[in-house]
Amino acid sequence: MIRYILRRLAAGVVLLLVVTMVVFAIFFLVPRLAGIDSDGLAARYVGKSPSPEAIAAVKERLNLDEPITVQYGEFVSGLVMGTEYDSGTDVIHCDAPCFGYSFKTNTEVWPQLVDRLPVTGSLAIGAAVIWVVAGVSIGVLSALRRGSLLDRAAMITALAGVSLPIFFTGLVSLALLSYYWPIFPPGGSYTGITENPLAWAHALVLPWVTLAFLYAAMYARLTRAGMLDTMGEDFIRTARAKGLPERTVVTKHGLRAALTPIITIFGLDFGLMLGGAVLTESTFSLPGLGKFAVDAIRGNDLPVVLGVTMLTAAFVVVCNLIVDVLYAWVDPRVRVGA
Amino acid sequence: MTAPLDVPGAADEAEPEAIAASGGVRDRGRSLGQIAWMRLRKDKVAMTGGAFVVLMALVALLAPLIAGLLGHPPNQWNREMIDPALGTPMGGLGGMSGDYLFGVEPVTGRDIFSRIVYGARISMLIGFLATLVSVVLGTIMGIIAGYFGGWVDALISRLMDIFLAFPLLLFAMALVGVLPDAAFGLQDNALRIAILVFIIGFFNWPYIGRIIRGQTLSLREREFVEASRSLGASNLYILRKELLPNLVAPILVYSTLLIPTNILFEAALSFLGVGVEPPTATWGGMLSEAVDYYDSAPNFMLAPGLAIFLTVLAFNLFGDGLRDALDPRTQS
Numbered sequence: 001m002i003r004y005i006l007r008r009l010a011a012g013v014v015l016l017l018v019v020t021m022v023v024f025a026i027f028f029l030v031p032r033l034a035g036i037d038s039d040g041l042a043a044r045y046v047g048k049s050p051s052p053e054a055i056a057a058v059k060e061r062l063n064l065d066e067p068i069t070v071q072y073g074e075f076v077s078g079l080v081m082g083t084e085y086d087s088g089t090d091v092i093h094c095d096a097p098c099f100g101y102s103f104k105t106n107t108e109v110w111p112q113l114v115d116r117l118p119v120t121g122s123l124a125i126g127a128a129v130i131w132v133v134a135g136v137s138i139g140v141l142s143a144l145r146r147g148s149l150l151d152r153a154a155m156i157t158a159l160a161g162v163s164l165p166i167f168f169t170g171l172v173s174l175a176l177l178s179y180y181w182p183i184f185p186p187g188g189s190y191t192g193i194t195e196n197p198l199a200w201a202h203a204l205v206l207p208w209v210t211l212a213f214l215y216a217a218m219y220a221r222l223t224r225a226g227m228l229d230t231m232g233e234d235f236i237r238t239a240r241a242k243g244l245p246e247r248t249v250v251t252k253h254g255l256r257a258a259l260t261p262i263i264t265i266f267g268l269d270f271g272l273m274l275g276g277a278v279l280t281e282s283t284f285s286l287p288g289l290g291k292f293a294v295d296a297i298r299g300n301d302l303p304v305v306l307g308v309t310m311l312t313a314a315f316v317v318v319c320n321l322i323v324d325v326l327y328a329w330v331d332p333r334v335r336v337g338a
Numbered sequence: 339m340t341a342p343l344d345v346p347g348a349a350d351e352a353e354p355e356a357i358a359a360s361g362g363v364r365d366r367g368r369s370l371g372q373i374a375w376m377r378l379r380k381d382k383v384a385m386t387g388g389a390f391v392v393l394m395a396l397v398a399l400l401a402p403l404i405a406g407l408l409g410h411p412p413n414q415w416n417r418e419m420i421d422p423a424l425g426t427p428m429g430g431l432g433g434m435s436g437d438y439l440f441g442v443e444p445v446t447g448r449d450i451f452s453r454i455v456y457g458a459r460i461s462m463l464i465g466f467l468a469t470l471v472s473v474v475l476g477t478i479m480g481i482i483a484g485y486f487g488g489w490v491d492a493l494i495s496r497l498m499d500i501f502l503a504f505p506l507l508l509f510a511m512a513l514v515g516v517l518p519d520a521a522f523g524l525q526d527n528a529l530r531i532a533i534l535v536f537i538i539g540f541f542n543w544p545y546i547g548r549i550i551r552g553q554t555l556s557l558r559e560r561e562f563v564e565a566s567r568s569l570g571a572s573n574l575y576i577l578r579k580e581l582l583p584n585l586v587a588p589i590l591v592y593s594t595l596l597i598p599t600n601i602l603f604e605a606a607l608s609f610l611g612v613g614v615e616p617p618t619a620t621w622g623g624m625l626s627e628a629v630d631y632y633d634s635a636p637n638f639m640l641a642p643g644l645a646i647f648l649t650v651l652a653f654n655l656f657g658d659g660l661r662d663a664l665d666p667r668t669q670s
Binding site: 011015018019022026027030031034035036040041044159160162163164165166167168171172174175179268271272275276278279282283293294297298300302305306308309312313316317320 | 496499500502503504505507508509511512513514515516517518522598602605606609610611612622625626628629632633636639642643646647650651654655658
C-alpha cells in the first residue's frame with residue numbers, strides 16, 4: 001500500500017514537471033515559433049499600450065533574450081524557490097512559490113490567486129456536492145429500472161443537459177430567476193462565507209445549480225452505463241446466489257465496482273474546476289480564478305494567466321493523487337496488484 | 339463501449355466475409371454496414387438527429403445563399419430597425435418580422451437570422467476539423483499502444499493521462515493571447531481558426547485514443563490476427579489491413595460524439611472572446627453580446643443559445659443511435 005502511494009506520488013511529480021514544460025512552451029516557445037521577437041513578447045506581459053521603457057525592463061526581467069533553456073530554468077526555480085526580477089536599477093522580489101509577477105499592476109500573482117481561491121472553491125465544492133449526489137443516484141436508479149418511465153425521462157433530461165452550454169443555461173436562469181422573478185441576486189454579487197453565510201449561499205445558488213446541472217447530466221449517464229455493465233457481471237450473480245439482500249448486492253457489490261471509473265473522472269473534473277470554473281464565473285461575474293484569467297487575457301496581463309494555468313494543473317495533480325489513494329481503498333485489486 | 343469479445347454475433351463485426359459465406363443460403367449476406375443502416379433507419383430519434391445534422395451542414399455550406407434569400411448581409415447595420423432613443427429594436431418581439439425572421443440586434447440592428455446562418459459555418463468547420471485532428475492522432479496512438487503493448491503502451495497511456503489533466507480552456511485562452519495577428523503564413527481569422535482547430539483537436543485526442551487502445555487490445559488476440567502473423571505479415575500490414583478495418587465502427591461512433599463536444603468548446607471560446615474575431619458571426623460571440631440585453635431583447639440571447647443546443651443535441655442523438663446500431667449486443 002505504501003509502495004503504491006509512493007509510486008503514485010512520484011508519477012504526480014513527473015506530471016507536474018511535464019505540465020511546467022507545456023505551460024512554459026505555450027507561453028514562451030510557441031510565440032517565438034510564430035515569429036514574435038522578444039520585444040513583441042514582452043509587450044504582452046505589461047498590459048495594454050505600454051511604454052518602450054516598460055517593455056525593455058520586462059524583457060530584461062524575464063530574460064527573454066536568453067536561450068530558451070535558461071528561461072525555463074529560471075521559470076522552474078522561481079516556482080520552487082522564488083526569484084528576483086532585476087532590471088539593473090531596481091530589484092523586485094517574488095517569494096516562493098513565485099507564480100509570476102504582474103508587471104501591469106506591479107504585484108505578485110500568487111497573493112492575488114490566494115485571494116480569489118475562496119470564491120472558486122465555494123463554487124466548486126457546492127456544485128460538486130449537488131452533482132455527485134444527484135448524478136450518481138439518478139444514474140443508479142435509471143440503471144436499476146432500465147426502460148421505465150423514470151429511466152427514459154432521466155436520460156432525456158441528461159442528454160439535454162450535456163448538450164446545453166453552461167453560459168446559455170446561466171444566462172437564462174439569470175434572466176428568469178433574477179430579473180423577471182427577482183428571487184436570487186443578479187450576477188456579480190458575492191459575499192464571503194465568513195461575512196454572511198446566508199448571503200453567501202443565496203448568491204451562489206444559481207451558479208451552483210447551473211454548473212451542477214451539466215455535470216450531474218454527465219455523471220448520471222456514466223453511472224447508468226457503469227451500473228448496467230456491473231450488474232451483468234458474474235460476481236453479482238454470486239452475491240445474489242448466496243442470499244444477500246438486494247440492497248446489499250446493489251450498494252456493496254454493484255455500486256462499489258461501478259464507482260471506480262466515476263471517482264477517476266471526478267478527480268479530474270474537480271481539480272480542473274478548482275483552478276477556475278471559467279465559464280460559470282464569467283457568466284455570473286463571480287470574482288474567482290477563472291474570471292481573473294479571462295480578465296487578464298483581455299488586459300494583456302499574461303503572468304496572471306500563466307499563474308492560474310499552473311495552479312490549475314497543480315490542483316489536477318493533487319486531486320489525481322487523492323483519487324489514486326481512494327482507488328486503493330475502494331478497489332482491493334489495486335492494493336494487491338501494486 | 340463495444341466489446342467484440344465473448345459476444346454472440348460479434349463475429350459479424352470482425353469477419354464480414356464469414357457472414358457472407360454462411361448467410362448465403364437464404365440470400366446475399368449483409369455486411370455490418372447494411373445491418374447497422376437497417377437498425378439505424380428504424381431508430382426515429384437518431385434519424386431525426388441525423389436529419390438535423392444534415393440540415394445544419396447544408397445551412398453552413400449554403401450560408402450566403404440562404405442569408406441572401408431570407409435575410410440581410412450578416413454584418414450590415416440596419417439602423418432603421420432601431421429605436422434611436424432606447425437603442426432597442428423597433429416593434430415588439432425584438433424586431434421579429436417576415437423580413438427579419440429572428441429579429442435584429444439591439445444598437446446595431448444586424449439581422450440575427452443571417453448571423454445564426456453564418457455562425458453555423460464557424461461552428462461546423464471548427465467542430466469537424468478539430469475532430470478530424472483528434473481522430474487521426476487518437477487512432478494512430480491508440481492502435482500503436484494497444485498493438486505493441488509493453489513499454490510503448492505504458493508510455494502512450496501515461497501521455498494520455500497527462501493530456502487529460504491539462505486545463506484546456508486556459509491553454510486555449512493563453513495561446514490566443516500570446517500569438518500575434520499573423521503567424522505560420524496565416525493571418526486574422528484563418529490563423530484564429532487554425533489555432534482553435536489545433537488546440538481543440540490536439541488536446542482531445544486521448545478520448546479517442548483510450549477507446550481505440552482498448553479495442554485494439556482485445557482485437558490483437560483474435561485468431562485472424564494470429565493467422566495473418568503466422569503467414570508472415572509485417573506489423574504495418576496487420577495494423578492497416580487487419581486491425582484498422584475492425585476499428586472503423588468505434589472510430590465512426592466516437593467521432594460523431596466528439597463533434598458536438600468540440601462545437602460546445604468553440605462556442606465557449608467565442609463566448610469568452612478568444613474565438614474567431616468579430617465582426618465574424620459566431621454563436622458563442624453572439625451570446626456574449628446578448629448578455630447585456632436579456633431584459634430588452636431576449637430573442638438575441640435565445641437564438642444563438644438554441645442554435646448551439648439543437649445542433650449539439652442532434653449530433654448526440656445521432657451518435658448514440660449510431661453506437662446502438664453498430665453494437666452487436668443490441669437486439670434488433
